[in-house]
Amino acid sequence: MSPARTRPEREELVFLADLAGEAERHNDVVKQIKSIIDFFGAPLSIEERNLLSIAYKNITNNLRNSWRIIDTLQKLQAIRSPGRTRQLVLIRRQQDRIERELTDVCKDIVLLLDRDLLPAAGRGEETVFYLKMKGDYCRYLAEFSQKRERERFAGLSLDAYKQAYKHALLTLHPLHPTRLGLALNFSVFYHDVRQSPERACHLAKNAFDNAVLSVDVSDPGFDQTIKDSMAILQLLRDDLILWSGEMQDAK
Missing domain, CATH: 1.20.190.20 (14-3-3 domain)
Known part of the structure; x- marks a missing residue:
């Protein structure tokens, strides 16, 4: 029988997520915010929501940039060596790996949005x-x-x-x-x-x-809004x- 999970302090989870973000450990940020949702429910504070958003953005941006680089290299290789070469096979294999990673990350956040965040959103x-x-x-x-x-x-x-x-x-x-x-x-x-x-x-x-x-310059909040x-x-x-x-x- 597995031991019961100890309920952590929300502030501790937010601190760990923020710390992971500062260290550019974006997957760890996602893990901490998911723990907040698991233990405390779907509504997130603005700070928690922003931590989650920035983490997913960084993860996917890195993967999308990698995919574009590999895609460019594949096209260049195809021009240099028309036909199915060993190099093209290897490049495509690497691109497939990146696509699977990117697909998993994107589907993960869409599932989290559909299942938890959107139903609880104000x-x-x-x-x-x-x-x-x-x-x-x-x-x-x-x-x-x-x-x-x-x-x-x-x-x-x-x-x-x-x-x-x-x-x-x-x-x-x-x-x-x-x-x-x-x-x-x-x-x-x-x-x-x-x-x-x-x-x-x-x-x-x-x-x-x-x-x-x-634009309304007489609005007291104009400076920050603009x-x-x-x-x-x-x-x-x-x-x-x-x-x-x-x-x-x-x-």
Whole structure:
């Protein structure tokens, strides 16, 4: 008979998660936050939620970068040595390994969102934040999956982004950084996954224009709001310039 699990202090688990994050032990951060959910339930504090989000982002960013490097090397090798060579087989094998790791991580966070975090999320920013996360990780899955799976994950990503955007329009200020971050990533989905720069530009421009028009310098919280949102507005503007150029070149 296995011994009963001792209930830890929540503050201790948060401290360990924060410590792991500082040490760039991102898998350990995820483990500690999952322990919080197991022992204390799904609603997370903003600090806990941010620790989880940053950890998954770092894990997946590293894997996605590795996948892109291997994919580039595979294409270069195919140009240098047309046909099925031993080197190409080895490169593809390594790419498959990275894909499996990335798939496992993305599916893990989507499951955690669907099973625990979204059902317990409060109306407003928390729901938008988690739906955006689901859209992001389904988008990552769509980026490297084969055709049938790509369409399935793209559909899941689109559904999550649409739900998040609808909720954001109803509950969040146009300058709210979570709403702007959602618009940024949703527009990237249309550009990268759906290959529709027109829809990407439309969504990004609406978000940018609505944010700028809603600026109220007399608002006591204006300084902090604009500080948090400025970097995202700049990214939206950069993408708009880039994608508009693509559409002009395609004419």
